[in-house]
Amino acid sequence: MVLVCLFTLNCSFLGAMPVVIWASDPVRAGESVLVRGDDFGAKAIVEVCLSRHGVSGEWTGAPVLQQTPTTLKFSLPDDLADGIVSFRITTTPERSDTYLLNAPKVWWMQGDETETATPGGWLRLFGLNLELNAGAKISLRRASGTTEVVPESIDEFALRVPLPTSLAEGEYEVIFANGIPLPAAQVSAGKIVIRARPVVPEASYDVTRYGATPAEPEYFQYTTAMFAEGQVDSADAFQKALDAAGAAGGGVVTLPRGVFVLSRGLTIPLNVTLRGAGADQTILSYVDDMLPREKRLKKLYWGAQQYEPIKGPDTPPHPYLLRGEGHFTVEDLAIYAINHHAGIQSELPQNSPNAGHVTIRRVIMRLDRFINNDKTDRHYDNAEEVFLSRWKDKRRTGAIDVGGPNIQITDCDIYSSLQVLMLNGSSGYIARNQFSAVPRHWTVFGRRTEKIIFENNDCSDGGVSLNSVHDMVTNNGKTRIPSIYSKEIYIGRNTMKDSYRGDRDGGFNSDFHAPVGIYTGTISKCSGLSLELPKETEDPAFATKWKGAIVVVMDGKGAGQYRSLVGGAGKTLLVDRPWDVPLDSSSFITVCKALDHVIAVDNETHDAGNTVLFWCGGVEVVAARNKSVRGGAIQQITISYEGQFLPGLRAQFFDNEIIQGITWGASFIFPRGSNIGTITYPPVYHDRTLQADKGQPVTAPDYHGPMALDQVFRRNHIANNGRFMVGGNVQNVLFEKGQVSNANIGVEVSSRGGRWADFLVGGPTDILISKNHFKNVTKPYGGDRLNEAVIIPATE
Numbered sequence: 001m002v003l004v005c006l007f008t009l010n011c012s013f014l015g016a017m018p019v020v021i022w023a024s025d026p027v028r029a030g031e032s033v034l035v036r037g038d039d040f041g042a043k044a045i046v047e048v049c050l051s052r053h054g055v056s057g058e059w060t061g062a063p064v065l066q067q068t069p070t071t072l073k074f075s076l077p078d079d080l081a082d083g084i085v086s087f088r089i090t091t092t093p094e095r096s097d098t099y100l101l102n103a104p105k106v107w108w109m110q111g112d113e114t115e116t117a118t119p120g121g122w123l124r125l126f127g128l129n130l131e132l133n134a135g136a137k138i139s140l141r142r143a144s145g146t147t148e149v150v151p152e153s154i155d156e157f158a159l160r161v162p163l164p165t166s167l168a169e170g171e172y173e174v175i176f177a178n179g180i181p182l183p184a185a186q187v188s189a190g191k192i193v194i195r196a197r198p199v200v201p202e203a204s205y206d207v208t209r210y211g212a213t214p215a216e217p218e219y220f221q222y223t224t225a226m227f228a229e230g231q232v233d234s235a236d237a238f239q240k241a242l243d244a245a246g247a248a249g250g251g252v253v254t255l256p257r258g259v260f261v262l263s264r265g266l267t268i269p270l271n272v273t274l275r276g277a278g279a280d281q282t283i284l285s286y287v288d289d290m291l292p293r294e295k296r297l298k299k300l301y302w303g304a305q306q307y308e309p310i311k312g313p314d315t316p317p318h319p320y321l322l323r324g325e326g327h328f329t330v331e332d333l334a335i336y337a338i339n340h341h342a343g344i345q346s347e348l349p350q351n352s353p354n355a356g357h358v359t360i361r362r363v364i365m366r367l368d369r370f371i372n373n374d375k376t377d378r379h380y381d382n383a384e385e386v387f388l389s390r391w392k393d394k395r396r397t398g399a400i401d402v403g404g405p406n407i408q409i410t411d412c413d414i415y416s417s418l419q420v421l422m423l424n425g426s427s428g429y430i431a432r433n434q435f436s437a438v439p440r441h442w443t444v445f446g447r448r449t450e451k452i453i454f455e456n457n458d459c460s461d462g463g464v465s466l467n468s469v470h471d472m473v474t475n476n477g478k479t480r481i482p483s484i485y486s487k488e489i490y491i492g493r494n495t496m497k498d499s500y501r502g503d504r505d506g507g508f509n510s511d512f513h514a515p516v517g518i519y520t521g522t523i524s525k526c527s528g529l530s531l532e533l534p535k536e537t538e539d540p541a542f543a544t545k546w547k548g549a550i551v552v553v554m555d556g557k558g559a560g561q562y563r564s565l566v567g568g569a570g571k572t573l574l575v576d577r578p579w580d581v582p583l584d585s586s587s588f589i590t591v592c593k594a595l596d597h598v599i600a601v602d603n604e605t606h607d608a609g610n611t612v613l614f615w616c617g618g619v620e621v622v623a624a625r626n627k628s629v630r631g632g633a634i635q636q637i638t639i640s641y642e643g644q645f646l647p648g649l650r651a652q653f654f655d656n657e658i659i660q661g662i663t664w665g666a667s668f669i670f671p672r673g674s675n676i677g678t679i680t681y682p683p684v685y686h687d688r689t690l691q692a693d694k695g696q697p698v699t700a701p702d703y704h705g706p707m708a709l710d711q712v713f714r715r716n717h718i719a720n721n722g723r724f725m726v727g728g729n730v731q732n733v734l735f736e737k738g739q740v741s742n743a744n745i746g747v748e749v750s751s752r753g754g755r756w757a758d759f760l761v762g763g764p765t766d767i768l769i770s771k772n773h774f775k776n777v778t779k780p781y782g783g784d785r786l787n788e789a790v791i792i793p794a795t796e
Helices: 002-014 235-247 385-392 684-693
Strands: 019-023 032-040 046-053 055-061 062-068 071-075 086-089 099-101 105-111 121-130 137-142 145-149 152-155 158-162 168-175 184-196 204-206 251-254 258-262 270-273 282-286 322-324 326-337 345-348 358-366 396-405 406-412 415-416 418-426 430-431 434-437 441-448 452-455 459-462 464-471 485-491 495-497 508-512 517-522 524-528 529-532 550-555 560-571 572-573 587-592 594-601 604-608 609-614 618-624 625-630 633-641 642-647 648-653 657-660 673-679 710-716 722-727 730-736 740-749 765-771 773-782 789-792
Touching: 019 099, 032 086, 032 710, 032 730, 032 765, 055 086, 062 789, 071 730, 105 184, 105 452, 105 485, 121 168, 121 485, 204 235, 235 251, 235 258, 235 270, 322 326, 322 529, 326 345, 345 358, 358 396, 396 415, 415 418, 441 459, 441 485, 452 464, 464 485, 464 495, 464 594, 485 495, 508 594, 524 550, 587 642, 594 609, 609 618, 618 633, 633 648, 633 684, 633 710, 648 673, 673 710, 673 730, 722 730, 740 765, 773 789
Parallel strands: 204 251, 251 270, 258 282, 270 326, 282 326, 322 345, 326 358, 345 396, 358 406, 358 415, 396 418, 406 430, 415 434, 418 441, 430 452, 434 459, 441 464, 452 485, 459 495, 464 508, 485 594, 495 604, 508 609, 594 618, 604 625, 609 633, 618 648, 625 657, 633 673, 648 710, 673 722, 710 730, 722 740, 730 765, 740 773, 765 789
Antiparallel strands: 019 032, 032 071, 046 055, 046 086, 062 071, 086 099, 105 121, 121 158, 137 145, 137 168, 152 158, 168 184, 517 587, 524 529, 529 572, 550 560, 550 587, 560 572, 604 609, 633 642
């Protein structure tokens, strides 16, 4: 008994060792570090250690600017020497382990075949602090030896590794060293398999040898017919050539110059390439109907030959124009169609083991279901009826509607009256394309995407939503398949313009479908990788159906951590790795769909509702150097829905710029200003009111804690009609070295979050506003929660 009392007294006297869960970087000299952890006490001491030319210096104190028992913010010196900083936290007499800032961190790796790379191909690394210094290198290690390669810089979040053509096949560990002579400057990126592309037959199958007849497009051809004189239907001949190539195990179906009329969709077998003579020379023309027309003998205009319009036939749209399971290529041709659902389509990975590995390059697509019936009666005498019928029949399919791994779409020019690009359970590389559409809120849409590079694309007339957890839909449109996650997405150097329509008003955004999660509440106990809940989740089959979801600790012990859900049963959850701070019964978690590791950098948006919007939260997301010209906000919005919520965690915004702040869009109709910031929509506790109003059982927890944690905003600029903003249930935020001009408010700290504000209780806490500049701003700081902020004015 005495021993127990002495042990208890000793532990109380010593206290617990401080633990760092996360610290914000990249961070520059003279800037502040935002830290999340545990057992920081009431007055912690922070020390930093710098290195110069690879030699570590002395530990020196760093000023603590703001602190709670689980968070703190401290300032770095004005000279960081080599750039990598070590720091530690002391709460007498306990001291934390050493934590590193600005050391390279690799979030994911991607090869030119996505999950693999080829000799002579490339490898890309994504993450934080990936700048290159003199002597930077990539080491590809395996038992038989090491190959060293000099990487190429893309930006501080991405680098490219050209692989030697002589590189032997096999599995390699990839080691990145940024050139600074420190152990911390070298990091393992994981393992990659180097594998040559599969050898497929290269025999050529010319469609004209199978009876296809190209027409010579005539400049003076002027007809209202869907099927012009002198043209023949080549669909059967095309399919014969494709089938012949497929029967041989693969091959190349070649198309000469000319216009090929097709009355139906084509099926592309595995390992077959459909290759034209060039997008400016080979055209596939999908006709609306094959019905005859009568020549018009009277009322001819300018002496042109014309045909009498007919009643629109009850012809179903082409369900697809080109379709295959996967493992096919379409290149160097143009496609025109006027009545269709999908354009180029492949299977979902859930429905076929052959899904994915689709390549589309140098293809022009002009697909418009309404071009021959919208405000014209030249083709059909009941054009309005035809238009309305097609409008009501518009499915959420795309000009390109594909699924599975390793989708590659490059150097294409695509216009569609429906969506342009739909990705389903996909990974891959999408670059240097032009995408446009009849205006709607999404033209590029990804559902359950993973490892996507989307760069150097020119997009207009609708938003780009690649990190989405919308349900996937089978090709027949009848079955929905839930998306549990979208992750590891790089969106770089794209342009977006003229995107006003629909719910989210375009821009580069994320989105979701309910249900958003399966459990929100406290836990009973934590043991290693296992969490025991006080009740079962909302989906008894969560171990399989929700595998890949994310478990995020939002409040209580261990807040600010996240793990992936890998299994469990009943009341027990299993996560992928141990917790840095073990949880206890005070830990409040959300088990929800995952939107994590997204980088949006150097994009520019003109005339849209949002420029970059991490709508419905996101974990480990970065927006850097994005520009908004009447393009709306650059922000994160976290939401609750039916008693569950999608949280925001570790969102960082660097050097973004709102050049013209006024924006306009379908959701809000009137011109409004823009913001750079973080807000929450109605909190979880309000779902209790909504459930009661609907007569439903009240299951939502009475939770008033944060829905977003640990948000960093550095060096962002707003030129006019905007503000920095934190609103709603957000905790631990830094606004630093930003600039606001020509506005009413510079920084707003407010209890109001999104659209609804009259019932909100509480609001942002633990806010640091440091060294921001204001020019022609009526009120530099505002909001009803400003008392929760520490303000450090800028020195001129």
